[in-house]
Amino acid sequence: MGVYHVTVVIVDDHPVVASGVRKWCERADPPIEVIDAGKSLTEVWAGEGASADVVVLDLSLAAPHREFHELRRLTESGRQVIIYTHTEDDKTAIKCIDLGALSFVTKSEAGNHLVAAIHAAAEGRSYTPPTLSGAMASDTSSQRPALAPSEIDALRAWFQSSSKQVAAQMLRIEKSTISTYIERARIKYANVGRPAPTKNTLVLHAIDDGLIDPNELKG
Amino acid sequence: MPELLGDLKNTTAYFLRGLRKGTLLIATAVLVTAALFRNLSAYHPLATQLIAFATDLALVVTEVVLLTRNRPWGVLRWPGLATAYTAAVLSEVTLPHGASTTALDWVYGTTGWMGAVLLLQMPIGYLVGFLLLHEATTVVVVVLSAPTEITTLNVVVAAVGALGFPFGTALGATALRNLAKQAHHAAAEAAAIISDEAVQDAILAKRQERFTDLRATASPLLRALADGSGDPDDPAFQRACAIEAARMRRLFAEVDDVSDPFWHELEHCADIADRRGVLVDMARSGTYPPIPLDVRRALTDGLLVVLATARTRARITVFATPGRITVCVIADCETTTLPDVDATTGILRRTIHIEDELCMEATWAFTTSQL
Numbered sequence: 001m002g003v004y005h006v007t008v009v010i011v012d013d014h015p016v017v018a019s020g021v022r023k024w025c026e027r028a029d030p031p032i033e034v035i036d037a038g039k040s041l042t043e044v045w046a047g048e049g050a051s052a053d054v055v056v057l058d059l060s061l062a063a064p065h066r067e068f069h070e071l072r073r074l075t076e077s078g079r080q081v082i083i084y085t086h087t088e089d090d091k092t093a094i095k096c097i098d099l100g101a102l103s104f105v106t107k108s109e110a111g112n113h114l115v116a117a118i119h120a121a122a123e124g125r126s127y128t129p130p131t132l133s134g135a136m137a138s139d140t141s142s143q144r145p146a147l148a149p150s151e152i153d154a155l156r157a158w159f160q161s162s163s164k165q166v167a168a169q170m171l172r173i174e175k176s177t178i179s180t181y182i183e184r185a186r187i188k189y190a191n192v193g194r195p196a197p198t199k200n201t202l203v204l205h206a207i208d209d210g211l212i213d214p215n216e217l218k219g
Numbered sequence: 220m221p222e223l224l225g226d227l228k229n230t231t232a233y234f235l236r237g238l239r240k241g242t243l244l245i246a247t248a249v250l251v252t253a254a255l256f257r258n259l260s261a262y263h264p265l266a267t268q269l270i271a272f273a274t275d276l277a278l279v280v281t282e283v284v285l286l287t288r289n290r291p292w293g294v295l296r297w298p299g300l301a302t303a304y305t306a307a308v309l310s311e312v313t314l315p316h317g318a319s320t321t322a323l324d325w326v327y328g329t330t331g332w333m334g335a336v337l338l339l340q341m342p343i344g345y346l347v348g349f350l351l352l353h354e355a356t357t358v359v360v361v362v363l364s365a366p367t368e369i370t371t372l373n374v375v376v377a378a379v380g381a382l383g384f385p386f387g388t389a390l391g392a393t394a395l396r397n398l399a400k401q402a403h404h405a406a407a408e409a410a411a412i413i414s415d416e417a418v419q420d421a422i423l424a425k426r427q428e429r430f431t432d433l434r435a436t437a438s439p440l441l442r443a444l445a446d447g448s449g450d451p452d453d454p455a456f457q458r459a460c461a462i463e464a465a466r467m468r469r470l471f472a473e474v475d476d477v478s479d480p481f482w483h484e485l486e487h488c489a490d491i492a493d494r495r496g497v498l499v500d501m502a503r504s505g506t507y508p509p510i511p512l513d514v515r516r517a518l519t520d521g522l523l524v525v526l527a528t529a530r531t532r533a534r535i536t537v538f539a540t541p542g543r544i545t546v547c548v549i550a551d552c553e554t555t556t557l558p559d560v561d562a563t564t565g566i567l568r569r570t571i572h573i574e575d576e577l578c579m580e581a582t583w584a585f586t587t588s589q590l
Contacts, residue, residue: 090504108500134504138540159504160536160547161578169573 006032006122009049012058012084013039017107021056021084024111025118032118041070044079053122056114057101059085059092068099075100075196080121084114090135097132097189098143100196104132110162124201126186134159136185145188154181184212191217227403232291234399235340235392242339242388243282246332250275253325261315261323271310271326274302275333282336291340300349303333307353311360317370319361320377327357327377331385339392346389350382429470437463458553461527465491469519473512481510481518485535485546488519492526492533497550499532505539514583517561518546521568521579528552545582551575 008025010018018036025032035052037043044055055074059067074081082103083096093104102125103117109129117127128136136147137155147155157167158178168175187206190199206212255262255272262268278299285292292299310326311319320327334349361374440456440463443449449456465488472487473480482503489499510518525548526533533550554577559568564583571578 088502108502131502131504134502134536134538138505138538140505140541156538156545159502159538160534160545160580161549162500162534163549166549166573166576166578170571170578 005030006054006118007035007052008032008054008056008118008122009035009037009044009052010056010084011037011039011041011044012056013060014058017058017084020111021114024115028115028119030119032115044074053080054118055079055081056084056118057081059083059087059096068095071096071099071101072196075198078197080124080198082114082117082121088131090138091141093132093135094139094141094144094189097126097186098193100194100198102198102202103127103129104135105129106131124198125205126183126190126202128155128158128182128186130159130162133182136189143193145192147185147188148181151181151185151188154178155185158182180211187212188217227400230403230406231396231399232289232340234395234402236289238388238392238395239286239339242332242335243279243286245384245388246282246329246336247279249329249332250279253329254322255325258323261318262313263315264313267309267313268325271306274306275326275329278303278333278336292337296337296341299337300334303330303337304349304353304356306330307333308356311357317364317366319357319364320370320374324377328381331381335385335388339389343389343393346385350385354378354382429473433463433467433470436466458528461491461495462524465523465527469516469523473515481507481515482537484515484519485522485537488523488526489533489535491523492529492550495529497526497529497531497533499526500534501536502534503537503539505537507537507539507544508587510544510583511589514564514566514585517564517566518544518581518583520561521555521557521570521581522546522548524555524557525550525552525577525579528555542586543582543584545580547578547580549573549576549578552577555579 010021012018015036015038018034018038022034022036025034035043035049037047037049043049044052049055057067057071057074071081071083081101082105083101084105084107085092086107088106088108096104102121105114105117106129109131113127113129117129120127133155137152137159153171154167154177157170158164161167161170164175164178168178171178183206187203190202190206193199203217207214250272253272255268259265281295281299307326307330311324314324318324330353331350334346334353338346338349358374361370366374440449440460443456444451444460451457468487468491469484472484475483477483485501489501493499522535526535529550529552531551533548533552536547538545538547554572555570557568557570557579560566561568567582567584569578569580569582571580
């Protein structure tokens with residue numbers, strides 16, 4: 001058994017979920033240590049989970065509004081949160097990233113998306129799986145950021161194919177270009193709406209990496 | 220008889236029309252043959268009698284006009300009755316002494332018929348009331364002029380005719396009104412049955428219309444299976460059957476009453492592949508309004524073919540933005556060709572081959588007026 005580089009604490013009211021996620025994480029590269037907090041957030045704030053790199057939070061533990069509230073509390077205190085839920089509603093997805101979640105993964109999506117999201121979140125980075133990508137591409141709310149047509153096309157192709165390879169061929173561009181467009185769109189979302197420490201970090205990282213120009217984020 | 224299907228009032232008026240004409244005829248005859256003009260010299264004053272006669276004549280003429288126009292008395296009814304009664308009183312009190320209910324009393328018999336003319340369309344109680352009021356008034360006039368035995372006998376005998384015949388007419392009207400009600404209800408029942416049958420016929424026609432499309436494509440296959448010309452082991456024949464089975468599944472899904480028929484039909488299409496062991500994955504994004512049936516069919520036509528022939532996996536997505544819906548299926552299936560534009564619905568199709576997979580996309584761009 002190698003040394004775990006990443007720890008994640010998972011909060012879900014179905015024990016089978018933690019068990020399944022643990023299996024995926026053990027096989028991941030690098031492997032991820034999973035702490036099962038059960039259905040309460042106590043283990044996340046205190047105990048073992050308090051020092052976990054990433055929090056994987058189920059949205060529908062009890063009443064929905066409580067989980068949004070909990071998400072807000074976590075992101076405001078700088079925790080790196082991934083929402084992992086069976087809800088596939090577009091508006092919920094957008095709301096979660098607006099509140100500072102680094103990723104929104106649905107339970108119907110393949111396990112590799114959650115693992116990729118955990119790896120990215122451990123470094124304070126975002127990961128955009130197909131469902132979230134679709135929500136961003138079809139977002140017509142007034143609070144949405146201004147996305148370039150190429151960025152919207154990339155989000156849509158990724159949503160339709162759930163394969164960057166296929167998406168790239170659908171748009172006749174490079175696979176790396178697809179990833180770039182998707183990340184840029186995600187950064188633009190992090191730049192609007194309610195402020196949160198995790199969102200600021202995303203934006204700063206992106207500017208540092210040269211992914212996006214600060215001028216593009218104004219207005 | 221078209222009148223029967225309208226208002227019950229119209230039906231009743233229709234049934235009473237004949238009786239109304241008859242009553243008017245009798246009233247007119249009674250009026251014009253009044254003893255008044257044969258004994259003009261007997262009346263002192265004559266003016267009141269003439270005024271009363273003119274009043275009754277005016278009422279008769281009004282009825283002629285109303286009858287020709289097929290209109291009821293309506294608001295004129297009660298003023299008309301008051302006028303007839305006033306004319307009767309005027310005539311009665313100015314008759315020669317002791318002439319009440321005798322041959323000279325022309326207004327006694329006439330007033331009953333005025334009442335009949337005015338009250339034929341009302342329930343019989345009204346005419347009875349009017350006749351009794353008229354009779355009571357006459358009796359008072361007779362009593363006040365110190366009647367003899369003969370006078371009293373005369374009053375009784377005259378009453379039989381003056382009250383009896385108009386009352387008889389009213390009884391006829393009552394019978395006709397009941398008949399009218401029965402006829403009206405029978406006609407309404409008949410109309411309901413006809414309408415029910417029309418609805419059943421429409422449902423049957425719709426059903427046959429739906430199956431017409433299937434008959435063109437499914438029956439040749441079924442016939443081929445039946446007469447042995449279609450080989451179940453032939454992959455091409457299997458493919459054709461799989462596609463037809465998919466179309467039938469879609470057709471059955473179309474009649475289900477669900478909130479999102481389009482997604483429901485897509486789920487049925489996905490099920491086709493799922494049953495063959497294909498791993499199917501579905502997702503939707505954005506909101507869309509209700510989509511017309513012909514558009515739904517055009518959007519899913521290509522999808523059906525891909526799903527029926529997918530080998531191991533398929534992903535179906537619906538992506539909607541204002542004014543556009545795109546359905547996309549990506550699966551590992553054989554090449555298939557469909558026209559790029561659907562002429563009737565304006566749907567655009569795009570097919571791309573990516574390694575061992577086929578990506579088929581159908582887009583419908585619409586304005587709100589097309590929904």
